[in-house]
Amino acid sequence: DGGITQSPKYLFRKEGQNVTLSCEQNLNHDAMYWYRQDPGQGLRLIYYSQIVNDFQKGDIAEGYSVSREKKESFPLTVTSAQKNPTAFYLCASSMGQLNTEAFFGQGTRLTVV
Amino acid sequence: KQEVTQIPAALSVPEGENLVLNCSFTDSAIYNLQWFRQDPGKGLTSLLLIQSSQREQTSGRLNASLDKSSGRSTLYIAASQPGDSATYLCAVRNSGATNKLIFGTGTLLAVQP
Numbered sequence: 118d119g120g121i122t123q124s125p126k127y128l129f130r131k132e133g134q135n136v137t138l139s140c141e142q143n144l145n146h147d148a149m150y151w152y153r154q155d156p157g158q159g160l161r162l163i164y165y166s167q168i169v170n171d172f173q174k175g176d177i178a179e180g181y182s183v184s185r186e187k188k189e190s191f192p193l194t195v196t197s198a199q200k201n202p203t204a205f206y207l208c209a210s211s212m213g214q215l216n217t218e219a220f221f222g223q224g225t226r227l228t229v230v
Numbered sequence: 231k232q233e234v235t236q237i238p239a240a241l242s243v244p245e246g247e248n249l250v251l252n253c254s255f256t257d258s259a260i261y262n263l264q265w266f267r268q269d270p271g272k273g274l275t276s277l278l279l280i281q282s283s284q285r286e287q288t289s290g291r292l293n294a295s296l297d298k299s300s301g302r303s304t305l306y307i308a309a310s311q312p313g314d315s316a317t318y319l320c321a322v323r324n325s326g327a328t329n330k331l332i333f334g335t336g337t338l339l340a341v342q343p
Binding site: 121123150152157158159160162165175205207209218219220221222223224226 | 264266271272273274275276279319321330331332333334335336
């Protein structure tokens with residue numbers, strides 16, 4: 118069953134903690150993305166990676182970090198430097214060529230407690 | 231800078247009605263445009279992908295059109311059903327070196343039985 122798996126579905130973070138959101142895909146896609154969704158603001162790009170061992174900052178990268186050590190995996194760490202981390206986080210992937218379709222995971226809802 | 235706008239923000243229609251959702255973008259230099267559906271608390275489901283060289287794409291009761299020169303796309307839903315109730319998002323992939331999807335803020339559709 119091909120697709121994108123995000124885990125966990127719900128995540129609670131205490132003030133000052135770092136947390137890592139998992140994103141795994143078995144679609145053999147080269148490109149992977151992390152978006153943040155807040156009510157009324159649409160999706161905003163955090164980081165993206167077009168190939169293994171390479172990634173670029175998106176529009177709101179401050180307070181986040183990523184790694185791309187394997188083609189299938191693109192974990193996102195929300196650091197304590199991110200002042201307002203409560204949001205819905207979405208991972209996506211695509212073949213990598215610029216004219217290809219993007220597919221999304223089911224999301225992780227992060228809440229600061 | 232590319233900006234994507236979706237109007238209206240919310241729409242309520244009776245079951246069986248045909249409807250049109252609108253998406254506009256400011257920079258016509260795009261590779262493609264993609265329409266997604268999002269159910270509450272869920273990830274995005276890809277509905278249709280239109281390449282910049284295409285005028286329209288169809289899938290079942292859905293038809294998406296693209297007028298790149300005027301920066302507009304429409305999603306036509308025929309014979310709407312309560313199960314069509316969701317948020318519909320459009321996204322464009324800009325021409326250029328970066329491989330990013332830029333999203334509109336979505337249209338929340340409610341189909342009343």
